[in-house]
Amino acid sequence: MKADPAVQRRLLDLAEVDAELSRVRHRRTTMPELAEITTAEAAVRARRDAGVAIRTQLDDLDREAARQEKEIDAVRAREDRDRKLLQGGTIGAKQLADLEHELHSLERRQSVLEDDLLELMERREAVELDVKHAEVELAKAEHVLAEATHRRDENLADLDTVDARRAAERAKILPGLPADLLAFYERRVGQGRIGAALLRARRCGACRLELDSREISRIRETAADEVVECEECGAIMVRTPESGL
Structure with a gap:
């Protein structure tokens, strides 16, 4: 030729x-930011999953606390009713003894339930701290992802500029060959x-x-x-x- x-x-x-x-x-597919984004996305997913799991624990504790409070309210209502009967003076001696026995049982039951509720609320406070920590960690992971994404987008914009300029130069060269x-x-x-x-x-x-x-x-x-x-x-x-x- x-x-x-x-x-x-x-x-x-x-x-x-x-x-x-x-x-x-080559740069479009090998820039370090791509690997950073992949890692950051995995970290964000992990932090979100961890947050969901912790909030699920909190919801479970809230439901259990609501159940405990409802049971305490029921015991108190039963105790109030019994005391009113006791104070009314209209019941017989045997019924009176049974009523006093039931009141003692209700007091013990209420004490146990209140202790359980207190322990439950202490656990809830600890889980609430875990939720806040998970939110902070998620925010950090999302910030890292946003930073890497921003750098990638800036690099891609620069590459687009170079690509367009060089493509224009190539188009000018070709007719002369x-x-x-x-x-x-x-x-x-x-x-x-x-x-x-x-x-x-x-x-x-x-x-x-x-x-x-x-x-x-x-x-x-x-x-x-x-x-x-x-x-x-x-x-x-x-x-x-x-x-x-």
């Missing part, structure tokens, strides 16, 4: 643009390789390998408008006075 040496040198401009576009694509040369170059880029590079000081700018004397002799004898490929990596080697031929 033949191409004017000046046209071949334009491939270096295209290769430079494509190299940066490739770096932009012959279709066959461009297709030759694009095939290599499509294979994930460097399409073109400068041959400098007898070294391929793509794979960085120094060419042996046989290959140098072959290239030296090749016409200037002949497109030369690197035997090692397949990149188009653009020759200039820096090539060391």
